[in-house]
Amino acid sequence: MVKIIPLGGSDRVTKNLFVYEYQDEQLIVDCGIGFPEQEMLGVDLLIPDVSYLVKNPKKIHGIVLTHGHDDHIAGLPYILPQLGQVPIFASKLTAGFVKDTLADFKIAAQVEIIKETDQLELGSFKIEPIHVTHSVPDSFHLAIHTPAGLIYHGSDFKFDLTPVDGWSSNFQKIAQLGNQGVLCLLSDCLRVERPGFSLSESTLKDNFTREIRKSKGRFIVTTISSNLHRLQQAVDVAVSFGRKIAFVGRSMEKNIQTASQLGFFRLPKKMIINKKKINDFPAHQVAVMIAGSQGQTNSSLVRAANNQHPFIRFGSGDRVIFSSDPIPGNEQSVHRTIDQLLRLGTDVVYSEVTEDLHVSGHASQGDLKLLIELLKPQYLIPIGGSFRHLHFYRRLAQEMGYQKNQTFILRDGEAIEFDQAGKTQIKKAVELKDIFVDGSRIGDVGPVVLADRQKLAQDGIVIIAVPFNQQNQQPVGEPEVISRGFVFMKTSGRLIEEIKTQIKTHYAQKVLDMAKFRNQIETDIYSLLLSETGRKPLILCVLVKV
């Protein structure tokens, strides 16, 4: 019996971690972080819940990574310490990014580079990597030969027939696997809502050329820092116009450095200038590749837009190209950044104005159908999408003649089992929790803390400190009332006095049960404040023993 258990990345887009299991053996595919939703206040990131792996220890042969995006690799620094020594297998570039990430956390690990021609034998699993095109170079799909049959792990991809580096997806190998017979295809589905094929990355070069011609001052490109082919094209265009190039932003600089060392970025060394020297050159001789395309606070672009960057002053004639779409939830910060840049007098080109300066790295309906057609799998499992994407992927398969029950919609923590006869079933395997990373701590923020943060964010807090005499259990002296995020204390004297008066009415009774006494005061003041202000602050009564 072979099982696949997504601990992340099945019914959510990010936090990818898939467990392949056969008897007492396990194989892990990807180990990514997730990004907090709007209501997960203060949370830095999410990581997969691997309690299943830790509580039922089996032989983990290794972690195989598909590509170098954070939602597939950046969970490693948090997860590896929980699993002990497990070897990691990845393509050359992905391995380079992983080593950078682990070095940041001072974590030593065994990272092995695998090539497309390699066959990786990990216990009962035999793995063949397949090169595919995506928005980060050197990406893999994985053909996983298991005792139940061949499972094709088709993580994030699109079929780019004119890739920037000339290195197409390995259609021959995919077709050959299809000939051998594929039991199950796990497929990217994030862009299943779009008809047709995704556009080639290389369509952008002409558009960058158009934009650089319009750049009277600096030619400034911002995009996701791992999109090396995008950056390569912007750099190539800049070079062809004789411009010096500066990279700005920690992630941008690091990624370019690693990629060029590993041969995945052609760096025109003579044309590169240090970001601190940008102002030493005439604006029309400079191109800037800058991080912050999502309007992230503290990113280089946002600081430059607010004129708060230590080295960079953008101004009239400069032209900023947003070569990216806002990730849902980031629209306001992106728009604010655009407004700020325009206020500086720079020109700005972005998706609402021109749609041809960004293409998706994910497969549209055409790409998805072609992959199915090449593989002709017996079963299908869409991965890496929200429920709507999984749903529409199933429908896509139905349009191609698949039965509804040939496509499985797995929720994270559910296991799909394949027996040797090719029979399948879905079982609940693991109860998963959201594991939040906040500051330097993992997992100590949970639903209670988040619910409190939401209340605090909404209407603030009112703190009531009541001194009481331990001997005779009698409240004594003056209660202190302090609020934060509720009303402005300085101008709310009357309300504060009202609260104190109300608290004093409780002084007549003894404090026999502290919790009960606190609760009475809290309930009482809650009602008072709701009727006075229409707000529901968190009310906290502290009994101070004296």
Next chain:
Amino acid sequence: MVKIIPLGGSDRVTKNLFVYEYQDEQLIVDCGIGFPEQEMLGVDLLIPDVSYLVKNPKKIHGIVLTHGHDDHIAGLPYILPQLGQVPIFASKLTAGFVKDTLADFKIAAQVEIIKETDQLELGSFKIEPIHVTHSVPDSFHLAIHTPAGLIYHGSDFKFDLTPVDGWSSNFQKIAQLGNQGVLCLLSDCLRVERPGFSLSESTLKDNFTREIRKSKGRFIVTTISSNLHRLQQAVDVAVSFGRKIAFVGRSMEKNIQTASQLGFFRLPKKMIINKKKINDFPAHQVAVMIAGSQGQTNSSLVRAANNQHPFIRFGSGDRVIFSSDPIPGNEQSVHRTIDQLLRLGTDVVYSEVTEDLHVSGHASQGDLKLLIELLKPQYLIPIGGSFRHLHFYRRLAQEMGYQKNQTFILRDGEAIEFDQAGKTQIKKAVELKDIFVDGSRIGDVGPVVLADRQKLAQDGIVIIAVPFNQQNQQPVGEPEVISRGFVFMKTSGRLIEEIKTQIKTHYAQKVLDMAKFRNQIETDIYSLLLSETGRKPLILCVLVKV
């Protein structure tokens, strides 16, 4: 000297309120609310700061409203009480919506209906309303004749040449005004990023027909509740397929009621059913118009999607049409609603799947240019946009041959002055504050409270209560430490003990200066917690006198 002073709605999209001023006379155009940005935590809405009107009282002749959207009228219940008795002038439908709004707040006011054929004389201002098409019926532009010349107040509109109610914008009158000579055009600019003309609202009818044919169960349409032409078309299509119709959602039901009473909605009375009766009819004989297209918590649609609505159970075969685009910032809640609906087994059609089920009510570049061409104004002022929209509107005018300095970009609170000779200048007129409505109170939440809410939302709060002896100024007894939204108290005993130990180190000194003592403890614990957790909770030390 005639002045225009936007107190809201100039460099922001919402919260529209424009003051026209001549000597000691004033005229107000629109009185809307604004919507809080993501970081304005807990704020319900914003209203214009009218301190300028209150502090420098002049004769306010009246408030003229352009159309019935909340960002143009819903500020009235908050602003009217500050201004005293001021008459309100509006079209029939706008007046109906205003009366509904004021009734909710139990505010009496003089609301006068004006027709397109009326000429409104308000002191030195003579106002001619001009019918224009927009996403709410019975919308006006205003030709305002002033002693300095004719100012055309071109609020939200588009030129719909096939409007659903057959009532086109009054091109004749606009062209005639152009012939008379227009000093200045204030123009909607929100959609200036889009080339061409905005699509006609009536293009949606065929698309609704296509969707109802695909609806095996209920035909469910969600859109902004004030978009009566949208709803009319959905209702007409439903009727033509013999379906009963239910309206669900407070705003939806109220708007339909008012609009049909005033003759702006053709309600097929025999086909209307009460929302409580929806389940009494076979699903394929029912159409539902439901509020909640932005995924608002507590909206009818969201409750139905979560199966928590008292009367409504959607399921397999039902088809939900999102006839709207997510407002930036609402994407996550809209997507979550879609996911939930699909989980119920309903079909869902939304903008990522089909773009032809929503059209904008705002003017694109074509509409904007046509308005300029018809009016040939001497000066231009884009309104109702963010900075990028104002910027691109100026550029649009330049493409049409206007000089850069003929387009004025006004910030809220700046005044543009026109003298009789047609000379203009911009001056800072008013220092404006953000006025927040939170609960039942207006204006008592300000930057300090918001900054606290942001800190609280991010990392919570740690409260330290230290009892101290007033006589000898000595800290006594045990400090109490409580946290909310920081760490889960129950599992953080060790950390709490550490905090207490640290506080005790301060017990050696007397409390000579309470503020200083508190501050020392707060700084100390802040450092401790930052190094232990990497978080920066709000630390609040309360000294309790005993």
